[in-house]
Amino acid sequence: MNKIIAVAGVVIKELYRRKDFYVLFVLTALLTVAAGAVNFFHDEKIVRYVKDICLLLIWVSALVIAIVTTARQIPAEREARTIFPLLAKPVSRAQVIAGKFLGCWLATGVALVVFYFFFAIITGSREQIWPVGMYLQAMWLQWAMLAIVIAMVLLGSIYFAAPSSTSTISFIVVVGILGIGSHLKTIALQQAEPMQFILTVIYFVMPHLEWFDLRDFVVYDQTLVSWMALALATGYAVVWTGFFLFLAWLGFSRKNLTT
Amino acid sequence: MKISPLLVLTALLALAFALATGLASRAEGWSARTKSDNVFGMMFGDGRKLFANHFFTMADVYFHSGYYPSVFDKHAEEQKEIISASHGKKETEEDEKNEDFLGKPKDWIDAFGRHFRITQHTHLESHNEREILPWLRLAADLDPQKIETYTVGAFFLREHLGRTQEAEAFLREGLRNNPDSCEILFELGRLYRDGLHDTTRARNVWELGVRKYLLRSPEQQKEDSMILDELAVNLARLEEDAGNYGQAINWFHLAQKVSPNPGALQKQIDDLQKKLDAGIPVVPQKLF
Numbered sequence: 043m044n045k046i047i048a049v050a051g052v053v054i055k056e057l058y059r060r061k062d063f064y065v066l067f068v069l070t071a072l073l074t075v076a077a078g079a080v081n082f083f084h085d086e087k088i089v090r091y092v093k094d095i096c097l098l099l100i101w102v103s104a105l106v107i108a109i110v111t112t113a114r115q116i117p118a119e120r121e122a123r124t125i126f127p128l129l130a131k132p133v134s135r136a137q138v139i140a141g142k143f144l145g146c147w148l149a150t151g152v153a154l155v156v157f158y159f160f161f162a163i164i165t166g167s168r169e170q171i172w173p174v175g176m177y178l179q180a181m182w183l184q185w186a187m188l189a190i191v192i193a194m195v196l197l198g199s200i201y202f203a204a205p206s207s208t209s210t211i212s213f214i215v216v217v218g219i220l221g222i223g224s225h226l227k228t229i230a231l232q233q234a235e236p237m238q239f240i241l242t243v244i245y246f247v248m249p250h251l252e253w254f255d256l257r258d259f260v261v262y263d264q265t266l267v268s269w270m271a272l273a274l275a276t277g278y279a280v281v282w283t284g285f286f287l288f289l290a291w292l293g294f295s296r297k298n299l300t301t
Numbered sequence: 302m303k304i305s306p307l308l309v310l311t312a313l314l315a316l317a318f319a320l321a322t323g324l325a326s327r328a329e330g331w332s333a334r335t336k337s338d339n340v341f342g343m344m345f346g347d348g349r350k351l352f353a354n355h356f357f358t359m360a361d362v363y364f365h366s367g368y369y370p371s372v373f374d375k376h377a378e379e380q381k382e383i384i385s386a387s388h389g390k391k392e393t394e395e396d397e398k399n400e401d402f403l404g405k406p407k408d409w410i411d412a413f414g415r416h417f418r419i420t421q422h423t424h425l426e427s428h429n430e431r432e433i434l435p436w437l438r439l440a441a442d443l444d445p446q447k448i449e450t451y452t453v454g455a456f457f458l459r460e461h462l463g464r465t466q467e468a469e470a471f472l473r474e475g476l477r478n479n480p481d482s483c484e485i486l487f488e489l490g491r492l493y494r495d496g497l498h499d500t501t502r503a504r505n506v507w508e509l510g511v512r513k514y515l516l517r518s519p520e521q522q523k524e525d526s527m528i529l530d531e532l533a534v535n536l537a538r539l540e541e542d543a544g545n546y547g548q549a550i551n552w553f554h555l556a557q558k559v560s561p562n563p564g565a566l567q568k569q570i571d572d573l574q575k576k577l578d579a580g581i582p583v584v585p586q587k588l589f
Contacts, residue, residue: 082435083458083467090363090432183417224414225373227407250410253417258367264419271416 045133049141050148057111057149066103067156073099074164089168090261096164097257100157101184105216107153108188112146112195113208116294125299139196139291143283146192151185175266180256183272186279187254191216193286194249200293216251223252249282345443353444357381360436360453367419370402384449386424386456430461441474451475452488465496481517483528486510490535500539507536511555526559533559534566546573 057063074096082088116138119125128138158181166172191212198208222229226248230241253275256267345352361381362369403420406412425432437454440447451472458468469492475485486506494503510532514522522529537552553570557563 080435082438083431083464083471085431085434085462085464088431088435091435222373224411224418225371227411228373246410250414253414256417258419259417262363262366262419264366267416271413274413275417 045131045137046141046144049128049133049138050145053111053115053142053145054149054152056145057107057153062110063107063153066106067153067160070096070099070103070157071160074160078164078168087169089165092168093161093165093261094257096161097180097260100154100161101255101257103157104150104154104184104188105191105213108146108150108192109195109209109212109216110205111149112142112192113199113205113212115142115146115196116199117205117208120299129299135295136291139287139294143192143196143287143290146196147185147189150188150192154181154185154188173260173263176256176260176264179267179272180260183254183256183267183275186276187251189283190249190251190279190286193283193290197286197290197293200290200297219248219251220255223248223250250278254279349443350447353440353447353450356436356440356443357447357450360433360440363433363436364425364430366423366425368422374402381449384453428462430457433457441471445475445478448475448479448482448484451479452484455488455492459492459496465492468492468496481513483510483513483525483532486513487528487532487535490532494535494539500543504536504539507532507539511536530556530559530561537569541573546577549573550577 074092077095078092116125119128119138125138129135133141158177162172162174162177194215195208195212198212199205202208202211223245226241226245230238230245233241258264259267358381364386401422403415406415434454434457437450437457441450441454444450451474455468455472455475458464458471469489472485472489472492476482476489479485487510490503490507490510493499493506511529514525514529514532517525533552533556537549537556540546540549540552550570550573553566553573557566557570560566
């Protein structure tokens with residue numbers, strides 16, 4: 043476990059040394075503050091559009107941080123040839139995969155805490171209410187979703203040629219699932235065979251990342267999601283993350299690192 | 302001769318400044334783009350109308366607190382409820398049932414996923430209607446010719462938020478951008494009658510609305526017949542309340558030509574006719 047934590051620690055250090063997070067945070071803060079400064083019909087109490095914009099920016103930023111950071115981990119180690127001394131420590135390939143995953147996941151977690159803290163301050167100062175429970179649920183589910191995404195990208199980074207292609211494909215898949223994941227069955231039912239069958243199969247076998255999006259609950263001041271549902275969704279995320287990490291380990295353990 | 306770089310720089314700056322002051326006024330006339338009275342028009346061209354429609358839909362989404370059909374669901378193309386609400390339509394239980402676009406869960410994934418999406422049909426109330434205003438403002442900026450934006454925005458400002466001044470200013474802005482719109486004139490009349498209790502101005506703008514309607518082409522009149530119905534019926538009620546029964550009957554007759562329910566109007570005409578025949582003295586009533 044110490045070796046996994048050591049590998050993870052390096053990844054976290056890398057995140058705060060790089061500029062990605064700072065740039066995205068400043069951009070999010072600037073756009074949110076600019077949106078909040080606009081006065082509509084002399085009404086100071088309008089706030090939901092600010093929440094909407096800020097949460098969208100947080101989601102985009104978190105996805106960018108998670109995908110871009112994860113996609114370059116293994117290829118960068120191989121390119122710099124630092125993977126060999128790392129494996130010679132000795133650290134097993136499974137520990138490298140686990141450490142890289144943990145590092146990326148914790149790093150995005152830290153970023154999420156900063157983003158949501160900013161979000162809470164901005165919206166709380168305007169509407170004078172602090173639905174901390176709702177924010178924690180939203181943040182937790184987003185972080186759980188990012189675990190699946192990070193594991194998936196880690197798997198992709200082992201099979202795809204370059205970090206850029208891994209990032210691009212991952213973005214398309216994640217945005218696709220978030221956008222039409224819950225509607226795929228409806229779309230499938232409107233298609234002729236064999237497309238109906240293919241889409242139905244995809245609907246049942248893909249990770250349903252859209253479950254983890256509680257932005258509407260936050261924006262429209264809804265009541266808390268049931269804790270049982272939250273626990274089940276977390277379990278679902280653990281299963282999918284484990285599945286992707288297992289595949290990543292399987293691919294990495296068979297990969298010839300010298301070519 | 303050696304010239305100091307600082308001197309060259311200063312000379313160039315002075316030249317640039319002199320040229321800028323000389324050319325700025327002329328440059329305005331060079332490009333047709335400067336004719337656009339709106340920064341969005343310059344940036345997006347006609348594409349801004351797509352964004353305007355999206356933002357108008359966002360206002361409706363907010364009005365429903367996020368419970369809203371996507372393009373994949375049934376009822377996706379139905380009339381926006383903020384429009385029907387602004388026409389005074391109250392939602393019935395049957396309407397609510399029809400708006401249950403989710404239906405029963407299709408499978409366990411759909412059933413479980415509903416824990417994480419809004420599944421209750423509610424509307425904004427208790428002054429929270431203000432939350433739709435930013436989207437309407439943006440829609441109006443992006444497409445100043447989209448008339449519903451002004452009428453819906455003004456209705457919510459006046460009826461739900463009690464901000465009559467802002468509502469009037471928004472409608473006046475809409476009227477400047479759409480001088481022939483009888484829909485905006487109708488809403489302006491409602492604002493004068495209900496918000497400012499000024500029936501004379503209400504009558505004037507409604508009558509102007511009817512005149513604008515009659516100037517439209519026959520096809521356009523047929524398409525927009527509902528607005529004539531609303532204008533004429535409201536004018537009739539205004540005259541009835543003022544004790545001008547004859548004039549009220551005239552307006553009801555006009556409304557009958559386009560009304561989907563002329564029978565109900567005929568009943569009101571008969572009632573007014575009876576009052577006229579009975580020689581009830583025409584006493585202008587205090588309206589409010």
